[in-house]
Amino acid sequence: xxxxxxxxxxxxxxxxxxxxxxxxxxxxxxxxxxxxxxxxxxxxxxxxxxxxxxxxxxxxxxxxxxxxxxxxxxxxxxxxxxxxxxxxxxxxxxxxxxxxx
Numbered sequence: 835x836x837x838x839x840x841x842x843x844x845x846x847x848x849x850x851x852x853x854x855x856x857x858x859x860x861x862x863x864x865x866x867x868x869x870x871x872x873x874x875x876x877x878x879x880x881x882x883x884x885x886x887x888x889x890x891x892x893x894x895x896x897x898x899x900x901x902x903x904x905x906x907x908x909x910x911x912x913x914x915x916x917x918x919x920x921x922x923x924x925x926x927x928x929x930x931x932x933x934x935x
Contacts, residue, residue: 836862836907839930841899841920842869848923850930859913859934865899865906872898873920873928875906883914883934895921910934 835858840851846869857863865875876895879888891908893899899906910916913934920928 836864838864838866840868841865841873841875842867842871844869846870848920848926848928850918850920850928853930854932855930856933856935857910859911860909862907862909863932865908867899867902867904870923871902871904872900872922874898874922875908875918876921878917878919881915881917883912883916886910886912886914886916891916892918898922 837857843849843851848870867873874893874897876892877888882888893906916932918930
């Protein structure tokens with residue numbers, strides 16, 4: 835199983851769609867460029883379960899998904915809440931949250 839999260843709403847909004855969702859441990863999350871790119875996916879080191887290394891589950895802040903349909907996939911195994919953002923659009927509120935339960 836995998837869940838797909840769109841980067842940029844179909845109406846051009848700078849948002850993750852869905853922006854708040856849950857997965858099971860080990861379930862793949864596929865972030866797919868949709869609109870308003872470039873985008874990336876960075877997990878906030880202060881808003882993830884303790885002991886999880888944000889750099890191992892995030893894109894590098896300088897790396898960007900530039901083309902339509904470009905993807906970044908991640909699998910989270912530790913239960914808890916993870917906050918993530920798009921570095922270029924964090925100031926515009928492009929932030930999301932996934933709960934692993």
